Structure formats: structure tokens, C-alpha cells
Amino acid sequence: MRYIATGQEVFRIDEFATNVIGIPQLVLMERAALRIAEHVKERFPAGAHVLIVVESGNNGGDGIAAGRILMMEGYDVEIYWVDGLKSASTGFDAQYAIAKKLNMKFVDELVNAGYDVIIDGIFGVGLSRAVMGRQAEVIKALNDMDGYKLAIDVPSGIDATTGFLLGTAFHADATVTFGLMKLGLLMGMGYEYAGEVSVVDIGFPKQAIDFVEPRLYTYDPKDVEELLPHRKRDSHKGTYGKVGIIAGSKNMAGAALFSAEAAYRMGCGLVRVCTVEENREIIQSRLPEALLTTYKEDDIDTMRSAMKTVMGWADVLVLGPGLGTGEAAQYLVDKVLRSFDGTVVLDADGINVLSEHMDLFETMHSKLILTPHLMEMSRLTNQSVTDIKANKYDLAREFAKRHNVVVALKDARTVVSDGGLQAYINITGTNGMATGGSGDVLTGIIAGLLAQGMDRFEATKLGVCMHGMAGQAAAEEKGQYSMIAGDIVRSIEQIIAKEAEE
Ligand SMILES: NC(=O)C1=CN([C@@H]2O[C@H](COP(=O)(O)OP(=O)(O)OC[C@H]3O[C@@H](n4cnc5c(N)ncnc54)[C@H](OP(=O)(O)O)[C@@H]3O)[C@@H](O)[C@H]2O)[C@@H](O)CC1
Ligand SMILES: [K+]
CATH class of the missing domain: 3.40.1190.20 (Ribokinase)
Known part of the structure; x- marks a missing residue:
């Protein structure tokens, strides 16, 4: 039996894991980033050209951290920060500061530069309304580019609970989602836009999941x-x-x-x-x-x-x-x-x-x-x-x-x-x-x-x-x-x- 979580349930599991149990958010983020980097490494050799597109939430923090890991392992990583939000999450700020100190490459313009891999760290389960304006333009441009498209946690623009397409969404070849399968990746447009979904463990403790008790489950x-x-052997009709x-x-x-x-x-x-x-x-x-x-x-x-x-x-x-x-x-x-x-x-x-x-x-x-x-x-x-x-x-x-x-x-x-x-x-x-x-x-x-x-x-x-x-x-x-x-x-x-x- 395997749980299928709504966006809200994931949020509560995260909160319990960090606030009640005390696992630092950055630890979870680092583990999430490692799993994203692993996904790329299993498919592309060092030296591959990787574009990571981020916004200033934790989904973007995951993106920058994954970029750092890949860069350290010899990948040619570029980051494009859409920078259209009023404020950034503390997780994003921390990753951004590290990236700057490591001289990671941030690009000012989105160009179809023949990337092997395009990673979407714009929005994750924090998506709360339709994607418009600058972010929508960026997502459309990414969809038009060549390259293997990987979404972090949830394709940006897909509601993690309903699978509805909110405005514009990143059309992924694959989605690496954290901890639990999200309902929105199985439903409607979410199913189409997520591509092949892998659910990866990033260390949510069982207590956090038991506490929230997601309402839906499925069988494997x-x-x-x-x-x-x-x-039985000694049976009759x-x-x-x-x-x-x-x-x-x-x-x-x-x-x-x-x-x-x-x-x-x-x-x-x-x-x-x-x-x-x-x-x-x-x-x-x-x-x-x-x-x-x-x-x-x-x-x-x-x-x-x-x-x-x-x-x-x-x-x-x-x-x-x-x-x-x-x-x-x-x-x-x-x-x-x-x-x-x-x-x-x-x-x-x-x-x-x-x-x-x-x-x-x-x-x-x-x-x-x-x-x-x-x-x-x-x-x-x-x-x-x-x-x-x-x-x-x-x-x-x-x-x-x-x-x-x-x-x-x-x-x-x-x-x-x-x-x-x-x-x-x-x-x-x-x-x-x-x-x-x-x-x-x-x-x-x-x-x-x-x-x-x-x-x-x-x-x-x-x-x-x-x-x-x-x-x-x-x-x-x-x-x-x-x-x-x-x-x-x-x-x-x-x-x-x-x-x-x-
Ligand atoms: N769960 C966990 O334990 C872990 C989670 N992790 C990662 O964190 C991700 C969730 O991060 P998150 O909560 O920071 O939300 P995220 O999706 O980055 O975006 C929020 C920002 O976007 C904004 N915004 C929303 N909709 C918008 C729109 N249409 N157009 C414009 N802006 C919009 C929103 O603004 P607001 O709604 O607050 O006004 C806010 O500023 C999760 O998917 C996973 O990748 C990992 O680190 C591992 C541990
Ligand atoms: K995403």
C-alpha cells in the first residue's frame, strides 16, 4: 500500500518533519537536490550542458542546490533565475548565497543554446494560482526548446492536488517527486505534463507521514x-x-x-x-x-x-x-x-x-x-x-x-x-x-x-x-x-x- 498525497498533505508532512521533529529544512533540500542530480547523472555523462530555471521559492532552492552538485561533478551548468517574485524563501536565499560564492554561472537571457538537460525549478507544491506574465513566458520558451526536460517535484503550472493546468505548465519528460506520489501527477493534465514520474525518498520520517495520514492510497x-x-490444496469447488x-x-x-x-x-x-x-x-x-x-x-x-x-x-x-x-x-x-x-x-x-x-x-x-x-x-x-x-x-x-x-x-x-x-x-x-x-x-x-x-x-x-x-x-x-x-x-x-x- 502506498500513499498518494495532496499538495496540502505534503505541506503538512514537511511542516511536521521540520518544526516538530526538527529536521532542518536545508537537510531535506540537500537530499532532494542529490536525487535530482542522480537522475541526471544516470542519464547524461559529465560535461553535459544543463540549464536550471528557478524562481525564489524552495523549488528554486532545490534547483540551485542540484546545479551545485552537478557542477562539482563536472557538468556544464547554467542557471536562469526568473526573479519575478516579491520575496524569496530562506531556503532559496541560502542556496543562492552559496551559488554566488562558488561562482556558479547565472545567465541573463534564455536562449536555446543546445542544452542537453533543462530542469524546471520554478514552482513546486507552493503553486497557489495561475501562472501569468514573465513566468508564463519563460515556461513557454522552455517548452519550445530541445533537450531532456526534468521537473523538480511537480511540473511548474500543474496543481499538485488536482492535476489542473494553472495558466501555463512545463511539459516534462520526467518528474522527480519527493517523499510521496502527488495526486496531481496522476490526474488530468498533470499526468500528461509530468512525463515519467519517480518518487524518491528524501528522508521524511514515518512519524510525519503517520501524523498526517494522507487520505488516499493505492496498491502496487x-x-x-x-x-x-x-x-488450498485440499479444496473443492x-x-x-x-x-x-x-x-x-x-x-x-x-x-x-x-x-x-x-x-x-x-x-x-x-x-x-x-x-x-x-x-x-x-x-x-x-x-x-x-x-x-x-x-x-x-x-x-x-x-x-x-x-x-x-x-x-x-x-x-x-x-x-x-x-x-x-x-x-x-x-x-x-x-x-x-x-x-x-x-x-x-x-x-x-x-x-x-x-x-x-x-x-x-x-x-x-x-x-x-x-x-x-x-x-x-x-x-x-x-x-x-x-x-x-x-x-x-x-x-x-x-x-x-x-x-x-x-x-x-x-x-x-x-x-x-x-x-x-x-x-x-x-x-x-x-x-x-x-x-x-x-x-x-x-x-x-x-x-x-x-x-x-x-x-x-x-x-x-x-x-x-x-x-x-x-x-x-x-x-x-x-x-x-x-x-x-x-x-x-x-x-x-x-x-x-x-x-x-
Ligand atoms: N516539502 C518539503 O519538505 C520539501 C520541499 N522542497 C521543495 O520545496 C517546494 C515547495 O516550496 P515552496 O513552498 O517554497 O513553494 P514553491 O513551489 O517553490 O513556490 C512558492 C512561491 O511561488 C509563489 N507563487 C505561487 N504560485 C504562483 C504563481 N502562479 N505566480 C507567481 N508566483 C507564485 C508563492 O507566492 P505566494 O503564493 O506565497 O504569494 C511563493 O513565493 C517543493 O515543491 C519542493 O521542490 C524540498 O526543498 C525538500 C523539502
Ligand atoms: K517544478
Whole structure:
């Protein structure tokens, strides 16, 4: 598990480290500068021509200090100080004074002098408004220059929390960021402008991070290995649980198939698809491993009896993919949520039906996991997609808390919340996953993990993470444009770590 920090959280960690624990700011700055210098040294030999552009904050102080280290190791370093701020930080003043005593080279003009490396130390996490005037001109000029572009901590002009581009931003090939991954480097324009991000340790003590307790965290591949449910040698199919999938109206068998196959691939013991009679043949021919219960949408007795069968049989239910929003779907959602007291993964049309019947939250017995995309979340909350996007974490959390559910709010960076203070943010996945059926696959993955005994929140987080990993694997094989949901399902087996199989 790895924290993802907002700009504000980094600021508080820094404050705790320096003011409460007493690590001198200049020590942190020197370590930051060393890591910047190392990044350059790993890529360019001594003698390389390096331009460092700074403003008078601590980000600029890091820049000058990195320049000093590189100069001492034989690099040809030039510094351009934009000098457009009213006052300088003490860290900057200290570095500037040292640089002057060492006769470091400061240039008065920005010229495209064939630099090998251009380092951006203009603004870091202290960026507080849109970049304009002189600083904006400088950033534009740097973007037009050739050379390897390296941002210190955060590309100047990118909001470290939101990833918004504030005015003009430095377009980096790489960003070396200190202590913790910043949320803004994963989001929106920040993701594009940061280039390849490396998170480097500069000695923030664990106590400082624990004190601040950043609100977002994510999983790394090694977490996935550890979190996957363990398989026992003396097991049988009942050991791994039974998933019921209530999905797929007429001509929508695909949704049920994707979800069902994903649950099987994820390792659950048995899957029963509960769908309309018209889908019988296709489900049986495409996924003969699944048990099948069917109903007729215009015959309530068949629906009641099918629900009785699947609810009596399953440990976990998926409800909603391809279900439609007509009377039959309304009956099914109402019936299941009121009667089934296990966990239900509610998606797509299931969510749409629920958003028209919010009173169901008061009477339901199911333990719910909701996997809305932004539009579905908008229906659930009556808020605009723009507002939801700008406020995803708080919204997912408030919603989860108010209704006692787990929410996976799907977006390029899906957020999973159980209403607690800390939420999971997903960093796996690819653009290619915005394809029909991708969400159905996710429901099956989550249900497969639930059936093997994981709790709601854990299964949802791990499911979202693995869904993204499977999407990446599919994109590698088929390409972003051509991959389809079936490729994501087929990639699940690739990414299930061998270690999980005892
Ligand atoms: N965290 C740590 O422990 C460590 C942090 N370190 C480094 O410090 C960096 C943060 O430093 P920082 O706080 O001095 O802020 P920084 O980004 O240099 O800029 C602040 C100045 O810019 C100004 N300003 C802001 N926006 C502006 C705009 N649009 N247009 C014009 N001006 C604007 C702002 O003015 P103000 O908002 O106060 O009016 C202020 O004067 C961090 O990213 C990392 O590199 C390392 O040393 C290691 C230890
Ligand atoms: K910067």
C-alpha cells in the first residue's frame, strides 16, 4: 500500500518533519537536490550542458542546490533565475548565497543554446494560482526548446492536488517527486505534463507521514500478490464460493457472459447466470461452465421463482449488467435488495433503477457494492458530472457513509470508498478500457473475490486494481484501439500471480 498525497498533505508532512521533529529544512533540500542530480547523472555523462530555471521559492532552492552538485561533478551548468517574485524563501536565499560564492554561472537571457538537460525549478507544491506574465513566458520558451526536460517535484503550472493546468505548465519528460506520489501527477493534465514520474525518498520520517495520514492510497503489484485469496490444496469447488449473476435482458446476453466468465477466471467455485429465457442458448454455448436459471420478463411468477433459486443458492450476487430499466428490472432490483442478505455488486442498469428508487436504501437487506461511472453517480446524487469530477473523493466517501455501502466511482482514476477517512485510488488501467462490457468484467472480478471470502471493501479495491491490470495486459496484446471486453477477461489469468497458487 502506498500513499498518494495532496499538495496540502505534503505541506503538512514537511511542516511536521521540520518544526516538530526538527529536521532542518536545508537537510531535506540537500537530499532532494542529490536525487535530482542522480537522475541526471544516470542519464547524461559529465560535461553535459544543463540549464536550471528557478524562481525564489524552495523549488528554486532545490534547483540551485542540484546545479551545485552537478557542477562539482563536472557538468556544464547554467542557471536562469526568473526573479519575478516579491520575496524569496530562506531556503532559496541560502542556496543562492552559496551559488554566488562558488561562482556558479547565472545567465541573463534564455536562449536555446543546445542544452542537453533543462530542469524546471520554478514552482513546486507552493503553486497557489495561475501562472501569468514573465513566468508564463519563460515556461513557454522552455517548452519550445530541445533537450531532456526534468521537473523538480511537480511540473511548474500543474496543481499538485488536482492535476489542473494553472495558466501555463512545463511539459516534462520526467518528474522527480519527493517523499510521496502527488495526486496531481496522476490526474488530468498533470499526468500528461509530468512525463515519467519517480518518487524518491528524501528522508521524511514515518512519524510525519503517520501524523498526517494522507487520505488516499493505492496498491502496487506486490500488494496484489499478497492480497489475493490463497488457494488450498485440499479444496473443492464449494470452497471458493458461489456467484449468482442476475443480468442481461433480451439481446443483452454479453453483459451476463462477461461478468460470469470474469468471476470464474478470478477463481470462484461456481457461477450461476440468471437471465431471460431468450439468452439461454447463447449462454450455454458460450459458457457451458455456468449454471443457468432463466425467467420471462412478462411473467412475474417465473421471475419470482428464478430469484428464489438464485438467492437461495448464491453466496454473492451481481445485479444489473444489461438488465434494462423497465418494469422487470425494477421488480428484480427491488426483490433482491429487500430479500438477499449477502453482498450484492450493483452495476449499470441496477444503479439506474436504484437511483429512481432511493427509498430502497432504507429497506434493503443486502450489503451493497456500487460501481457507478460518473454519469451513474450523477443520477444517484443529482449532481452534475463536472461537480462530481471536481470532488470525487469527498463525494464517494459521503455517499458510501450515508448509505453504508462501498462505492467504486469509475473514472480514469477510479476511487473506492467505504465511507471511512481513507480511500483507495486506482492507478492501473488504460484508455482502451473505455469499451463496451468493460464494466461488466469488473463486476465479475469483484464478485469472484467476494465469493472467496474477501470483505466488501477489500474485494472492491483489489478487483478494481486487477481489472486495470488485466486491461493493461489486453492493451499490450491487442492495442488500445482494438482491445475489447473479452480480451480483458482473457487477460485475467495472465495477471493472477503464480504465487497465489500454493
Ligand atoms: N516539502 C518539503 O519538505 C520539501 C520541499 N522542497 C521543495 O520545496 C517546494 C515547495 O516550496 P515552496 O513552498 O517554497 O513553494 P514553491 O513551489 O517553490 O513556490 C512558492 C512561491 O511561488 C509563489 N507563487 C505561487 N504560485 C504562483 C504563481 N502562479 N505566480 C507567481 N508566483 C507564485 C508563492 O507566492 P505566494 O503564493 O506565497 O504569494 C511563493 O513565493 C517543493 O515543491 C519542493 O521542490 C524540498 O526543498 C525538500 C523539502
Ligand atoms: K517544478
